[in-house]
Amino acid sequence: MKRRSLWRTEWRLLAADRTPWLLLLIFGIVTAYGAWNGWQWAHFQRATLTEIVDGDTMRMVRLDNLLQRRAQGDSTAVVPPAGALGASMATTHAVLAPGPLATLAVGASDLFPYYARVSIRSKQSFMASDEIENPHNLLAGRFDLAFVMVFIYPLLLLALTYNVVSGERDQGTMPLWMSQPISPRRVLLTKLAVRVGFVLAITLGLSIAMAIVTGVSLTADGAVVRLALWALAVLAYGLFWIAIAVAVNALGRSSAVNAVVLLGAWLLVVVVIPSTIAAVVTTVYPSPSRVALTTALRRASDEAAAKGDTAVSQFLAEHPEMAQSGTLAAGNAWGRTIALQEQTTAALRPTFAAFDSALVAQRTAADRARVLSPAILLQDALHDVAGRGIDRYRHYDAQLDAYHQAWQAFFFRRVFADQALTAADFAARPTFTYAEESNGSVVRRVLTLLLLVLVPTVVIGAWGIGRLTRVSVHGS
């Protein structure tokens, strides 16, 4: 009975106050803008990929025609050598299409390539170009739904809960219910629950609505799981901020002090700690130098070229499966190029390994440090769920490497034997289809992150709720 009138009155108070509705309206607009931007980017990517795939298909059809005509004895059909085919003419793009929830975040996808024209050349040469984007925009970051959730959603929650206790004190209504036989904690938590429940419900609803409006298909594989993870993430993060608000309120200070302290907490968690972690991690584990890598690359390829025929014979000796005889036919320019290229790559393997391990060291350090800020944890979780995180790129990159190797293996034999490609060969060439990560791995990663968010939430929340019993009419 008591509970009903508590809830009812809290709801009435919330409904009568204009501020929450105004804030929710602003939040709704901001969410819609974020979703629109995310949709825009995914749309651009999909349109680009369609253009790419169409172009590739047309080229492959033409090439196939050429090979067929050759097979039928048409002497006007001049088939380029296997090297030329493998290096450019028969190459198509290995594409990473945006995932099912891609419209909800931009994440790392504006920085990393999502299509690559794999060839028999070295990876450095075909991965040379980045997607075109004004670096000023890359610096600023994107206003996507993930940004709204990480940065603005806490402000909404804090704006509605900063004075859950102090407001009663300021208003002067505290003595009236403090003198009633009901625990203050219960009254305050009910107050909180009404406001918070309302905001959480609206936020979750908005997320799902935006997802559907921007074209997320619920029947796509993994879409429902990912959407559920998104909802959980938003919920967990919301609980974290509510715990902070409760703790600050429980200290018994005035509304103005609460507002400033909470804004300070927001600044700390969302701005100061992440930037500081970034500064420390990149200083202690510096990024490896691309400049040094470029110089090393050039030096290695010069050395291989200087060794010339020796390098070629060395390569053939090490790869007997490549050439039937131990030597290269005199006019086999492609064979020579590829042999030198592979020798260079082999010589550079330790350099690349060192480069990668430096990258991994930095990333691991950053991953460990991110527990200090739920903002980082949430951003990584949301990016992962939307398929815009670094993990998906590494997954794609690994598949690219595998495809690259298969492609090279397919063409090298023919290059070294100076064999022309036939139509049948062409039909049997390796193709690339991106295999999405299993839902299980995404779930595991995201749930780990959310667990890390819940730890401080539970600790701070428990302390705050415990201290609420000591709340006093006069404040501390």
Place this chain on the structure above:
Amino acid sequence: MTTAPRLAARALTKSYGPVTALDRLDLEIGAGDVYCLLGANGAGKTTTINLFLNFVAPTSGQALVCGIDVTKDPLGSKRHIAYIPETVMLYRQLTALENLDYFAGLATGEQFPRDQLVQFLVEAGLRADQADQRVGGFSKGMRQKVGIAIAIAKRADVLLLDEPTSGLDPKASNEFSELIGQMRQRGAAILMATHDLFRAKESGTRVGIMKHGALVAQMDTAEIGHADLERLYLAHMKD
């Protein structure tokens, strides 16, 4: 029917560091008693009330409500108390009825039907048509009446009042006196902190004069006249 006094203070002391706000107060108020606590600002009147309400913890001594120690069973003791602060602050955007519904619900755990709530408001001195008005527009006296309606709904054994007539015009003040009389008739024990010597003599059964946290004089109002009460009060107030 318990014979224990409704309100009892036993050597009740409250210090804030070196400052003693209340010094070993001994007090007993029974059913039907209207005890008026007189004294200057800072004499300890509000501190006494806050101690009974467990808004502050005593440094030493006990505060008992119907035999219940307020520090040991705060919720239990609050069941017996109705408190009307000096300024009754309500939720401005809710109506008188909604406010009463809320606080009465918290107070008793019961859900009162609308008619009964209106009845409480009328008994407290408001008009029935004022029940659905937002209290944001209410005067101090009207808000106080809502506070009294809550006390009525609660059917409390003890009524704690802090400066109830400050800021009320003579008519409102008089209406208030009548309400106190009614509550007294129902058997409530009333502790009233006030400056209003006239009202103390009119409504009260006993008076106590507080100075610097100590109760320096105590008497039945029947034993003393208005003029003498004032003379006595001023004599104690002289340093």
Place this chain on the structure above:
Amino acid sequence: MIRRIAVKEMTEMFRDGRFRWASALLLGLMLVALATGATNSRALAREHDAAQETMRGFWVNQGAKNPHSAAHYGLWVFKPKMPLSFVDYGVDNYTGVTTWLEAHKQNEFTRRPAMDQASVARFGEWTAAAVLQLLVPLLIVMLAFPAFAGERETGTLRQLIALGVPMRTLMMGKAIGLASALAAVLVPATILGVGTLAIGANFGRGTDDVLRFAAMIGAYLLYFTVVLVIALAVSARTTGVRIALLTLLAFWTVNSLVAPRAVADLARRAYPTPSSFAFQAGVQRDTERGLDGHNPADARRKAVEEQALREYRTISLDALPVNFDAIAMQASEEYANTVFDKHFGDLYDQYRAQNTLTQWSGLVSPLLAVRSLSMGLAGTDIEQHRDFAVQAELYRRGLIKWTNNYFRDNTRTGEWDWKAPPELWAKYQSFVYDAPDMTQTLRHQGAALSVLAIWLLVALGLLWSTPAPRVA
């Protein structure tokens, strides 16, 4: 009277424990930011310069080689770090650090350093610019919000007005007092910055760097003045300290954290850029079919042939005293260069349009204007990158032309096996980058400067026109 008020404000501020703590923290952060910035920038500058030398070495020591092979061998160039980049990294981490100058192609700058960093780095870095753009305005807000609203609440404002102090005098006094208190914090920070610059003076251009630094200080001071005046205006017009504080903090949050992102998306929408695929496809198409579709490659080649035959007064290509292949290659290079100029020019112009829109958006959020100025003056914005890219490209064209001309003049058509002597390569000058001076940089910052000036006028206007509080 203004002086008296100013002195009182300043004294109050200096005695305020919060001010002292906040200032100490700010200076500490500034010191760390300058130190790390200077170390990073200097290390990177050295690395880039050294790599440039190494690459020159590779070029010079190519050995005997066919000039066209040398043109294909090409040269890698590395973007230099500008002297003032230690203050503001700008977009240095988001632009490619190197590009390959080779025949037939204008390559893009590849591998943005941000790709090699952990994703947390995108939250932002603690540079001196970040401290100045984000934290100092916060300090200003925290100090200025109770200036009027506080006095209004405590009643001392009414007393002052009743004494006959004009509102404007009060405004000026408070503004100067607070500004002086802040100057006490910022002057040491500036000295630190100047010191850092002086230590690294040998990798600068002397006067231009000093001018740029002075201009940066000016831009930031202008920005801080705007923030201070806005804070005072809000404090003067709101009914309570709480509302003043929350309004200003909301303004700060939107200004610092939301506006840059929101405007980035707006700019992209207003001035879209093509995908890398579409860009390269466009370049290829225009090279093959001609820029206007009317000058396809084979027709161009025919024209070159005819031109060569006419010029050397021969009937067949084999009879030419020079290498026709070289002539043809150079002609096709030059045509390709016009295609590159159009496409890259359009792209960089689009970036410029986006950035100008961002600068004008400073009318809503002044941080955008000061950010643009800061990056521009530090030499870490896209215009600087474009300038380097253009100079590198001009060098490339010069280099390729030189190899083609040498090939043309020293061989006959078809002599692809001919090798130039190894001493040849050193004869072409090495690439020296001539950084733009401040006036050239400021040409692209007109909008930002106008925006800050407008803000200052508006804020002063708001402050000036604040009605005096009711005394009764």
